[in-house]
Amino acid sequence: RANDAGYEAYAAQIKNEEQDIVLDNHEERITKTEESLASLEVRVLNIENDVDGLKIKIQDIDGKVSEILVDYVSLSKKEQQSLSSSLDVTLSYSVNGTKVIGNRVTGFTAATGTSLKSDFNADQSFSIGEDYNQSEIQTLANALIATRQRIKALEDALRLHGLID
Structure with a gap:
């Protein structure tokens, strides 16, 4: 053992x-x-x-x-x-590929005088007789002034928007 x-x-x-x-x-x-x-x-x-x-x-x-x-x-x-x-856009604004606003057009001299923004009749006709009279000439002159004032108002708007200088 x-x-x-x-x-x-x-x-x-x-x-x-x-x-x-x-x-x-x-x-x-x-x-x-x-x-x-x-x-x-x-x-x-x-x-x-x-x-x-x-x-x-x-x-x-x-x-x-x-x-x-x-x-x-x-x-x-x-x-x-x-x-x-x-x-700030470099070249232009376009709508559906169509240029609507581009670079500012330069070279315009600003118009002076009164702008016309009120209504006027673009279709107004003037009657003139065979012998011009002072009243007819004055009516044409007033229409010409109103047209020039409207052109100035449009120019002012274009200038304000920056499209022309």
Whole structure:
């Protein structure tokens, strides 16, 4: 029996040594795993910070997009749009490909005198006899003055709109 007990003790010692090796391997793996987890925890925290920063940027962008949606001029919108500020156009304004306003025409000298913006009869005819009289000439002169005043009013409007200088 003493031999059996000695053998069992020896077998138990070998088993303990094998288990010590396994435990050492486990401890080493657990230590490495804990180090990896700590590193991953730092990376997760960094990612969470990045995500929080991106959320703030998205909120800022969302606010800006909302502002744009409320106050923008669309190239494809069909209904009437409004522009509150001035618009600087390099060449011309066109409607359906047809130029309606282009560069300012220069070289005009401003007319002087009175402008006529009130109504007048563009179809008015004048009767003139074979022998001109002062009254007929005066009527023609007054019509000519009214026409020139209307031309000046149109010129003033073109100048005010910036179409001529």
